[in-house]
Amino acid sequence: MNTALDCAIEKVEREAWFDLFAAAPDDYVQSSKVSYTRLGTNIALANHGTPIAEFNRVLGLGMEEPASEAELEQAIAWMNEHASPSYALQIAPTARPNTIDKWIQANDLERVGNGLAKHYRNALPAENHPLPTTLEVKLMIPHHAVDFGHVVQGGFGLPVSVISWFSALVGRPKWKVYVAYDSHTPVACGAMFLDNNWAWLGIDATLPEYRGRGAQNALIKQRITDGIAAGVIGFTAETGQPPEGEEDKNKSYCNYLRSDFKRLYIRPNYVIKN
Incomplete structure (x- = not known):
C-alpha cells in the first residue's frame, strides 16, 4: 500500500525528469532522437543519444492512482517504439494494485540489478560537515x-x-x-x-x-x-542501491545518508527478457 509520502517523492522526481526533457534544445532533440510523453499519471522518457536506463524509462506507474494492465502494456508499447532497447520500467514497491507483479511477469519483464534507493529528508536545517571543503x-x-x-x-x-x-x-x-x-x-x-x-x-x-x-x-x-x-517541506533524491553489506562503498549513497536522508525503499528496474 503506498503512502502520501511515497507518492509525494515519486511525483516530484517524475516532474523533474519530465521538465528536464522538456528543456532539451531542438537541435539536441533531433540529433539524439529525444522523446517524452505523459501516459496517464506516468511519464515515458526516451533518448537514443544516451542509451542508458536513466534516460530511457517509465516512471510513476501505480503511484498516484492504481495501475491497470492496459497501462503497463501501453507503456511497453511506447518504449518499444521510441526508446533505446536498454530502457527500463521503474515501478515502486508501493505501487498499486498488488496484482502488478503478475502483470510484470505476464509481459515478459524481469528485474535486473539492485535498483534505485529512494531517499527522503525533512526540512530541518542541514548541519555543517565536520571536514568542510575548500571548494x-x-x-x-x-x-x-x-x-x-x-x-x-x-x-x-x-x-x-x-x-x-x-x-x-x-x-x-x-x-x-x-x-x-x-x-x-x-x-x-x-x-x-x-x-x-x-x-x-x-x-x-x-x-x-x-x-x-x-x-x-x-x-x-x-x-x-x-x-x-x-x-x-520535504526533499528527495535517489542513488544506486549498493549490494547488501557494501553500502559504505557507494559514495553517493553515503553522502545522502550523512546529510540525514533516510532510505524509504528500493525501486527496482524491470526490462524485457532477452
Whole structure:
C-alpha cells in the first residue's frame, strides 16, 4: 500500500525528469532522437543519444492512482517504439494494485540489478560537515550555464552533446542549479527541482580528479538550505542501491545518508527478457 509520502517523492522526481526533457534544445532533440510523453499519471522518457536506463524509462506507474494492465502494456508499447532497447520500467514497491507483479511477469519483464534507493529528508536545517571543503559552491546564472553542462558531461562520462542540454536548466523556472569551483575551475555540480513545496535533488556529478574533496556534501547542504528558504517541506533524491553489506562503498549513497536522508525503499528496474 503506498503512502502520501511515497507518492509525494515519486511525483516530484517524475516532474523533474519530465521538465528536464522538456528543456532539451531542438537541435539536441533531433540529433539524439529525444522523446517524452505523459501516459496517464506516468511519464515515458526516451533518448537514443544516451542509451542508458536513466534516460530511457517509465516512471510513476501505480503511484498516484492504481495501475491497470492496459497501462503497463501501453507503456511497453511506447518504449518499444521510441526508446533505446536498454530502457527500463521503474515501478515502486508501493505501487498499486498488488496484482502488478503478475502483470510484470505476464509481459515478459524481469528485474535486473539492485535498483534505485529512494531517499527522503525533512526540512530541518542541514548541519555543517565536520571536514568542510575548500571548494566554493555557487548558484548558477545563465551567463555561466555552460560550466554546469561541462561538469555534468565530464562527471558522468556522457556524450559531449549533452552539454547544451543540461546548460539549458540554468535559469529555468523551478530549477536551482549549482556548481562547486576550485578557484575558477568548475569541478562538481548538483541541481534542485522545486514543485508544490517539494524538492528533488539530482544531477550530482564530480570530475574524477576532484572526487573525495567534499564537493557533494557542500552541494547537498546548500540545496537543503536554499530549499528551506524557498518553503520546501520535504526533499528527495535517489542513488544506486549498493549490494547488501557494501553500502559504505557507494559514495553517493553515503553522502545522502550523512546529510540525514533516510532510505524509504528500493525501486527496482524491470526490462524485457532477452
